[in-house]
Amino acid sequence: MGLLSKGSPLNWEETKKYADHVRKHGIVQFLNIYNKVKERQKDVLLWGDEVEYMLIEMDEKNGKVRLVLNGGEVLETLQDKGEKTNPNHPTLWRPEYGSYMIEGTPGQPYGGTMSEFNTVEDNMGKRRREASSVLNKNETLATITSFPRLGCPGFTQPEYKPTPVEKGVSKSLFFPDEAINQHPRFSTLTRNIRHRRGEKVVINVPIFKDKCTPSPFVEKFPEDDGEAARAALPDHIYMDAMGFGMGNCCLQVTFQACSIEEARYLYDQLATFWIDKLLAQHIAHLFIRDPLSLFEEKIYLDDENESDHFENLQSTNWQTMRFKPPPPNSDIGWRVEFRPMEVQLTDFENSAFVVFIVLLTRVILSYKLDFLIPLSKVDENMKAAQKRNAVQEGMFYFRKDIYKGDVLAKCLNRLIEGDIEYTLMSIDTIINGKEGIFQGLIPILNCYLENMEVDVDTRCTILNYLKLIKRRASGELMTMAKWMREFVDKHPQYKQDSVITDRINYDLLRKCDSITKGExxxxxxxxxxxxRGK
Structure with missing residues (x-):
């Protein structure tokens, strides 16, 4: 979600004038926080998940599904019924980039006991039921990464047309400004990023080439002033707005560590950074960036007691990991946010991914595991992960020996024998293991569980979750992406031309909704x- 300041947003030219001021005071604000709490120890081990939802309308009569642009009203109603009435309400609701999106989290963070894993799915179910109860007839919640017809004509309810040539925020050919959350942070980000670039956002995704897909596939843009024609690539789907990224949904987990050292260790291991980078270097990288959203009332701040300038830059650093220092004068500790997970259809699946990652952090800390590989290889892994059917066909760099031994001996072995500590592995090998190559994360987690005191119900729940992860990794179960592709491919109206019609989209999301609701x-x-839990 990021920093949601209130006030009068500045345009890019005005923001740019204060860029050095924001960077300078952002550094001071971080240093003030750091110096106050750098020695802080023994914070309680806490964690929580964040699930992003799309609001959709199922129009059975016309066979259409549209994104409903009433997220603001739904959010306000949920907050009025929840946290504003009862500070201990079991759920919290927050805005997201799209005006058709909301974000739900548990009302209070989960603790460090194993029994907490048995409550995750229940809380996600509460969130889904709570939000569904305030929706209009024919509306429902969808936990899917991307709406299949995002940017196609008439994809919103109410329907709005994009305004590429008029004064507006994104000037997109496809994504209307009304689909952007009305909080000024989001429109300001959208406008200022475009102004800073000197052009619109450029996204080109390779099109799914089917039997009847035109070759080459070349889009035509009737309202284009020439910018899209220059930016669009043949055989790619061209997108020109932040909404095609920020308007998608994901699943995130934030961990509060016991100390800054533990938070740094978790951050490095989950991001698979190479050798222990100084915290100063990480923070310095944030401050090579420009502030993208600034409010007139938030320029001159009390650096001892406020951190808006630091958060301004921190919250627009959209990486797969985020290192989060404590807010000023709070009892919140050093945190790490894990961000790369795609949201899944059901609460069971989302809970499985959350529990898997949280368990992995427990094992990393307990066994002092070492997952570090060169960051360049992490980047290559991310590219490989974006390819079709990557789970079954992709190969990813991963460390062979994750148990920390004599560091000096390892260095000498590399020098003498040319020993490489990482190699290419399949997802099945990384998750489930393969003899002679890698023991596998699931077997390591199972070993950890055998040495822990866990009640029968919690153990059953955890093993169910790990079974899902194991079977997805092996290819025995489909990923969400593969399942969607197969559904479309088998639909009677699909013409093998790469086009998802309104009817196909309706039938797909109707099926998704039935599965999500357990019908x-x-x-x-x-x-x-x-x-499956309740």
Whole structure:
């Protein structure tokens, strides 16, 4: 979600004048926080998840699904019924970039006991039921990464047309400004990023080439002033707005560590950075950036007690990991946010991914595991992950020996024998293990669980979650992306031309909604868990 300041937003030219001021005072604000709490120890181990939802309308009569642009009203209603009435309400609701999006989190963070894993799915269910209860007839929540017809004509309810040639925020050919959250942070970000670039956002995604897809596939843009024609690539789908990225949904987990040292260790291991980078270097990298959203009332601040300038730059650093210092004068500790997960259809799947990552952090800290590889290889892994059917066909760099031994001996072995500590592995090998190559994360987690005191119900829940992860990694169960592709491919109206029509989209999301609500089983995607929770 990022920093949601209130006030009068400045345009890019005005913001640019204060860029050095924001950077200078952002550094001072971070240093003030750091110096106050750098020695802080023994914070309670806490964590929580964030699930992003899309609000959609199922128009059965016309066979259409549209994104409903009433997220602001839904959010206000949920907050009025929840946290504003009861500070201990079990759920919290926050805005997101799209005006058709909301974000839900548990009302209070989870603690460090194993029994907490048995409550995650229940809380996600509460969130889904709570939000669904305030929706209009024919509206529902969708936890999907991307709306299949995002940017196509008439994809919103109410319907708005983009305004590429008029005065507006994004000037997109496809994404209307009304689909952007009305909080000034989001429109200011959108406008200022475009002004800073001197052009619109340029996104080119390779098109799914099918039997009847034109070759080469070249889009025509009737309202284009020439910018899209220059930017669009053949055989790619061209997108020209932040909404095609920020308007998608994801699943995130934030961990509060016991100390700054533990937070740094977790950050490095989950990001798979190479050798222990100084915290100063990480923070310095934030401050090579420009502030993208600034409010007139938030220029001159009390650096001892406020951190808006630091958060201004920190919250527009959209990486897969985020290192989060404590807010000034709070009892919140040093935190790490894990950000790369795609949101899944059901609360069971989302809970499985959350519990898997949280368990992994416990094992990393308990066994002092070492996942570090060169960051350049992490970048290559991210590119490989974006390819079709990457889970079954992709190969990813991963460390062979994750148990920390004699560092000097390892260095000498590399010099003498040319020993490389990482190699290419399949996802199946990384998750489930392969003899002679890598023991696998699931077997390591199972070993950890065997040495922990866990009640029967919690153990059953955890093993169900790990079973899902194991079967997805092996290819026994489909990923969400593969399942969607197969659904479209088998639809009677699909013409093998790469086009998802309104009818195909309706039938796909109707099926998704039925699975999400438990009205329909989907063993090829989810399997058949023993205990799905309530």
């Amino acid at each position: 329909e089983r989907c063993p090829e995607l989810i399997g058949d868990p023993v205990n």
